[in-house]
Amino acid sequence: MEHLSELAINYPASGIRKMFDLAEQYDDVIKLTLGEPNFDTPVNIKEAVKKAVDEGYTHYSPNAGMDELRQAVANYYKKYSKDYTFENVMITVGGLEALTLSLFTTINSGDEVIIPDPGFPNYEGQVMMAGGKPVPVPIYEENDFKIRAEDIEKAITPKTKAIVLNSPSNPLGSVLNKSDIEAIAKIAEKYDLLVYSDEVYDKIVYDDCNSFSMAEIPGVRNRVIVINSFSKSYAMTGWRLGYIVADKNIISNMPKLQEGMVSCVPTFIQKAGIEALNGSQDAVKNMIADYARRRDILIDGLNNIPGITCKKSPGSFYAFPNIKSFGKGSQEFAEELVRGARVVVVPGSAFGKMGEGYLRLVFANSDENLQEAIARIDEYIRKTY
Known part of the structure; x- marks a missing residue:
């Protein structure tokens, strides 16, 4: 490693990318990880x-x-x-x-x-x-x-x-x-x-x-x-x-x-x-209306799952639910959800020490995917915990 800079060695690795790589090992997974709109450019x-x-x-x-x-x-x-x-x-x-x-x-x-x-x-x-x-x-x-x-x-x-x-x-x-x-x-x-x-x-x-x-x-x-x-x-x-x-x-x-x-x-x-x-801002307004509906699908759904609590996000397209009641590290719990529920989320620890005990989920996704993801997580948790 003598030819590498200290910056290259010490630059923090992406915890999000780690979940991407894990998800590639499984079929039929729902990915709620990628922080980008699920719409095409206007x-x-x-x-x-x-x-x-x-x-x-x-x-x-x-x-x-x-x-x-x-x-x-x-x-x-x-x-x-x-x-x-x-x-x-x-x-x-x-x-x-x-x-x-x-x-x-x-x-x-x-x-x-x-x-x-x-x-x-x-x-x-x-x-x-x-x-x-x-x-x-x-x-x-x-x-x-x-x-x-x-x-x-x-x-x-x-x-x-x-x-x-x-x-x-x-x-x-x-x-x-x-x-x-x-x-x-x-x-x-x-x-x-x-x-x-x-x-x-x-x-x-x-x-x-x-x-x-x-x-x-x-x-x-x-x-x-x-x-x-x-x-x-x-x-x-x-x-x-x-x-x-x-x-x-x-x-x-x-x-x-x-x-x-x-x-x-x-x-x-x-x-x-x-x-x-x-130009016209109509497409932007329509996207935000869809995000608002999808936020409610995801966050209301999470709050109906035993052991999970989640504040209603007033902005962005992210939910940050609390999973501390399960007594598991967020990385371990996120990996469990991939294997057991076929839903990919990001452990809160990927965003800093204070993120431990939380997950990040993206609701910039289809209504159907969000509803299915909630159903899978709910079924897995009720069966396992």
Whole structure:
């Protein structure tokens, strides 16, 4: 192993991928693991990319992205600040590169970055890639799976540089409201911290819930880096199109780093992004209505299974049920469900130490698959426990 870097050796392996590999050994399994819409990309967006290719949008764009797309993003974020222009926007290869580029632009070796636990697994790895130190902050079910300002403050040291917030949350399905965000904003201001606000599920909310961004607070807006993506809201996971909205002084330093990473996002895909933002939103509304129904199928079903309790997710398309009553580790229990019920889920431990005792299930799936998955889990648990 002498030729491998410390990063390659220590980068955290995906607990989600481990379940994928296990599932391949069995036939007739229902997979509730993959965090992506089970819909095709809306027709108007697909037509836009075909048209763009035919019109010759197959060459380099500026590193920061096409001005037309950057301005379309800025227009969308006028809801946060009327002062946003294309100069506040950087176009990226999906939300993950948006996070990576944000970290590379702002983090120095040894800087500490607070991340949620449970949280999206790549937060830890991307902070490590930037030379920083990820510092997990616990999130508790009794707080509706919402990260609290007081828990963040306990983790702050003189080396703390930034906080990663994710609302609506993957894997928890929780949504931070205005008062939650305002309390964390006070901490960020008190300790002069940056905030990476991962908002890739911002459109996917239910029951008249509204996701609130720290970038909506004028006094702290210049320290907030909004990370978003077309992947989840527009069923465009394979298109790899995302963006960053931040202070112009931060954004202006990103294109030179983009030049050394991927040069630019393909221009025809950027044209599709313009259509996604400026075109009809009917397909998005229809998808969210379907997710809401499927959320109820899955979570109500889980709550009817002896030994399982699950909070109703106000956002995203994830359920995070509590399985502590079975006295099994979440990895062991998830593997049991593959073998015994032919249902593939992700152990909560894949999302951090605080995820132990939970599972993550995705309800971006067909009604029929969700109903069958519930029936299989219910039958297995009643028979086994």
